[in-house]
Amino acid sequence: MTAPWPWSAPEDDGGARHLVPGLALPDVPLMAIDGETLSLARLPGRWVVFVYPWTGRPGLPNPPNWDDIPGAHGSTPEAEGFHDAYVAYRVMGIDVVGISGQPTADQQEFAARIGLRFPLASDAEGKLRDALGLPTFETGGERYLKRLTLVMRDGVIARVVYPVHPPHTHAGALLATLRTES
DSSP, X not given: OOOXXXXXXXXXXXXTXXXXXXXXXXXXXXXXXXXXXXXXXXXXXXXXXXXXXOOOOTXXXXXXXXXXXXXXXXXXXXXXXXXXXXXXXXHTTEEEEEEESSOHHHHHHHHHHHTOSSOEEEOXXXXXXXXXXXXXXXXXXEEEEOOEEEEEETTEXXXXXXXXXXXXXXXXXXXXXHHHHO
């Protein structure tokens, strides 16, 4: 049994109401951790795109007031959940990519540290955020993406999960939902 999530849940502020099934994703190139560019609009087949705010580094502080922002905590456990469920997603013919506004170097460090099996892509310039109108929050003078998940096929949204809570069980819960729809 999984322990309850200790951080407060985000409210559905309507920040993703415009992200609806059938919406084609914009052709925005993002730098992936392998040094290649990736565009969600050009990804063939079925994908789960989990958008997360920020992953910390051991020994470094979180951004200011992080503990007080509903939905801020949980990027590492969420990514670990997708890592643990990755083979099951692949068996269903679904691939996974994570996106944040962090620089590629930070994402590379994170992916290596926890041994991710799937790519991460950086929207550090905010081009995808702005093109899609992704929901954000600010703290410490920085803007962060709010946690959400897109299930897509051939560059078109099939499902949106927003807000995502709790993040540590999200990958498994989404997988169970997608299995019932197959």
